[in-house]
Amino acid sequence: MNLKQLAHMLALSQTTVSRALNGYPEVNEETRRRVVDAAKRHGYRPNPSARRLATGKTGMIGYVLPTGASVDIDPHFVEFLSGLGDYARSHELDLVLSPADADDQETTYRRIVANRQVDAVYISSPRPADRRVALVNALGIPFIVHGRSEGLDFDYPFTDIDNEGAFHEAARLLIQLGHRRLALINGDDRETFAIHRERGVRRALVASGLALGDRHVCSVVMTEENGYRATRRLLEEGDPPTAIACSSLIMALGVVRAVRDLGLTIPGDVSLIAHDDVFPWLRPENFSVPLSTTRSSIRLAGARVAERLAARISGLEEGARGEVWPVDLVVRGSVAGAKAIPGKV
């Protein structure tokens, strides 16, 4: 059965049937239900060309994928995609990944918008004054930012977690436990999430009359090896920290290995709190010493971004609302009170 036949059977116009199936708000609920029931009963499934003709929509969400021999896609991406894909499936949306040179994504954004390849796009890993956000905003295609930029002179819709609040709470707990020298092993600090996390740690320290030493902040690609190297350097040089906040569970593997290699223990010598995106394949409670974490499911964020994109495509969501999710602080065995330091007060 095609669209024409379905419309004829229902005594509705093809446009009305198509809009009903695509969740347009101008179709009333009773009609929408009648159309959806009939479509299901007769196995009608709109094809992209018909959908496009009737609604001007492609049924596709776009994502510009930075690529290059030296670009490693983070495993976080896969969890985000699980959530996004699950929602997209239930709303019959496909996702188009357009690979782009990591240093020139603008050309690709322009192409997919000019060619009307997708109905909406999302942007991830935003930076301050992010040019991609400014570009898609200017191009006028519906979009959602996963995360936040800063310093743009317009508002835009985003879904982010409270990175600053999470790392503020983590640092505050460590300070309350008596720690005075904290270190932060962070991700790429050209990205807003990392800037916010550092801001949170600094704010907690300043509130207690303390400071984050320059040598006590590292910004690295979030691999196990970089977690290891940063920790070795922090603990082997003068003035070692007694507590570490760390931006990923994968880097935390390296932190744990470095502490062990130095003959030290967690939390006896070093307390550790790491950020947990809730990977099914690596759980903080299963670390040799169960890991305290700031926890937020990146899979749920993927589903939420898909939900908002679908709402913007169908006109149910408009405007530039940003939403910020709170982050749980989960305390497990990897934190303890600071040891009294011999000869110091």
Place this chain on the structure above:
Amino acid sequence: MNLKQLAHMLALSQTTVSRALNGYPEVNEETRRRVVDAAKRHGYRPNPSARRLATGKTGMIGYVLPTGASVDIDPHFVEFLSGLGDYARSHELDLVLSPADADDQETTYRRIVANRQVDAVYISSPRPADRRVALVNALGIPFIVHGRSEGLDFDYPFTDIDNEGAFHEAARLLIQLGHRRLALINGDDRETFAIHRERGVRRALVASGLALGDRHVCSVVMTEENGYRATRRLLEEGDPPTAIACSSLIMALGVVRAVRDLGLTIPGDVSLIAHDDVFPWLRPENFSVPLSTTRSSIRLAGARVAERLAARISGLEEGARGEVWPVDLVVRGSVAGAKAIPGKV
């Protein structure tokens, strides 16, 4: 500049120009170069509609993404995607992910083929007698299988690694080192890669008059936790293995943790070899005891699958050629000779 103008300027037909830009073999090399040079000089970039009109092609590769609340996409996917995306970019191909109910992918394959949404598809994680392979073969769309099925009554194009050979070599090394009781912590043994790995281990044991005990084979989802649980069970029950082969680096993290929790050591009490897909964020040489591995870059496999898809789309590759890549066995500190067992010969 649009296609019409470019064709007019070159005094060629629009079809010829479009085919030249899409690498069709019927356009001779001199013409192709002339067209490509002119397109570059004038900033011409074919849009999908024009491309489709002139060539019948969409410039899209398709992948049906199994989704569902209980479906975890493996982090391997991200590395595969890095390679695939990098090649696709250089050949101006986009990738369409069509999320599908993991238990009903057939409907989605039929839809994307019927609607001509993509020029070719790839299939991953194949199983014996895989219905998806049979379906896309019947539907007549160009495709490549990443991995292999078994027991289908037709040939099909695939790119796979020699999983059986890799695990045969790993087991053979362990046997040569004096190990008699081997265990295999495997992935989902409904999938061909896991079946092949088990076959390799069994073949090596049989060649030395040994066998793989039923209790010494585990088939689990490849998470850290499952690696831990499998190892605890293996080592705590009677007749514990002295060597373990393990299907992923993530599970190997759990193996190492379990061995440590039991007060045992690698390789003193247990030798360990794991399969390494070459993740940039977790390296076997950085395990507390450097890990011996069977190594094959899944990123290169992604690039190769993209390359073959592009060749099939443009008609440069035809037929049902399967290719099998050899796998390196990399020996590091996690293997050692079996200890003489007191009271046994």
